[in-house]
Amino acid sequence: MNVDSTVLQASAVVAGYGGKTILHGLDLHIRAGEIYALLGANGAGKTTTLSLFLGFVTPGAGRVQVLGVDPVAHPDTVRRQIAYIPENVALYEHLSARENVAYLLGLAGQQPDADDRLIDESLAAAGLDGAAFDRRVAGFSKGMRQKVAIGLALARKVPVLLLDEPTSGLDPQATVEFNRLLGVLRSQGVAILMVTHDLLSAADVADRIGFLDAGRLLEEVAADGADRFDVRALHRRYGGQAA
Numbered sequence: 170m171n172v173d174s175t176v177l178q179a180s181a182v183v184a185g186y187g188g189k190t191i192l193h194g195l196d197l198h199i200r201a202g203e204i205y206a207l208l209g210a211n212g213a214g215k216t217t218t219l220s221l222f223l224g225f226v227t228p229g230a231g232r233v234q235v236l237g238v239d240p241v242a243h244p245d246t247v248r249r250q251i252a253y254i255p256e257n258v259a260l261y262e263h264l265s266a267r268e269n270v271a272y273l274l275g276l277a278g279q280q281p282d283a284d285d286r287l288i289d290e291s292l293a294a295a296g297l298d299g300a301a302f303d304r305r306v307a308g309f310s311k312g313m314r315q316k317v318a319i320g321l322a323l324a325r326k327v328p329v330l331l332l333d334e335p336t337s338g339l340d341p342q343a344t345v346e347f348n349r350l351l352g353v354l355r356s357q358g359v360a361i362l363m364v365t366h367d368l369l370s371a372a373d374v375a376d377r378i379g380f381l382d383a384g385r386l387l388e389e390v391a392a393d394g395a396d397r398f399d400v401r402a403l404h405r406r407y408g409g410q411a412a
């Protein structure tokens with residue numbers, strides 16, 4: 170790890186698709202044990218930013234590193250360090266929660282304990298009800314699917330978590346629960362980058378909030394004091410873009 174504990178680093182990144190530039194000189198640095206929420210209007214380049222760190226988008230200029238490694242040059246090395254949870258978590262519908270984690274752990278090159286202890290502990294830590302461990306995920310709600318995905322991330326013990334709109338479609342209680350889980354991962358030193366339209370949820374859980382506008386980071390705001398963020402001020406300034 171870098172001495173300054175920066176885990177995710179994008180410096181002066183210009184990137185896009187085909188001839189179309191989406192990110193115009195993006196600078197983003199996220200440390201171990203930090204939750205960073207990236208907000209911005211539709212099409213601002215938030216998901217593209219996640220794709221950068223996964224090595225799916227190649228920068229035309231600038232530098233991208235995950236724990237000091239270039240994700241385009243070394244995609245497998247980098248992806249082993251990352252848990253990526255898209256807006257709609259893809260699971261094997263005919264398998265149970267436990268079987269999904271076991272199978273996906275195997276795909277990630279990790280063998281679970283013979284007694285599945287790691288899997289059970291991880292699913293429990295992710296807040297999934299024990300009664301659901303052996304149920305097929307086909308009937309799971311979005312919140313339950315996310316718990317399975319977080320359970321997998323916990324079992325993999327990855328240092329990086331990338332989340333795309335994790336709280337969209339979650340009810341308030343599930344959102345609070347989800348944010349609590351992110352807090353647990355933060356306390357374990359995981360660097361978390363969350364793309365979201367949910368300003369309230371970001372203010373609730375993030376250490377820093379960045380506002381992306383047409384591929385440029387307009388401003389970063391850090392949590393400060395007991396009130397953390399002035400949500401009304403953020404909403405007045407960015408509500409129209411973030412919502």
Ligand SMILES: Nc1ncnc2c1ncn2[C@@H]1O[C@H](COP(=O)(O)OP(=O)(O)OP(=O)(O)O)[C@@H](O)[C@H]1O
Nearest residue numbers: 186187191209210211212213214215216217218364
């Ligand atoms: N694979 C792709 N090929 C071509 N253009 C793409 C591709 N993916 C995204 N884009 C375009 O890049 C721009 C930025 O998309 P991106 O998904 O990063 O935005 P976003 O900020 O995540 O938006 P949203 O809030 O709607 O998810 C959009 O104009 C989109 O149409």
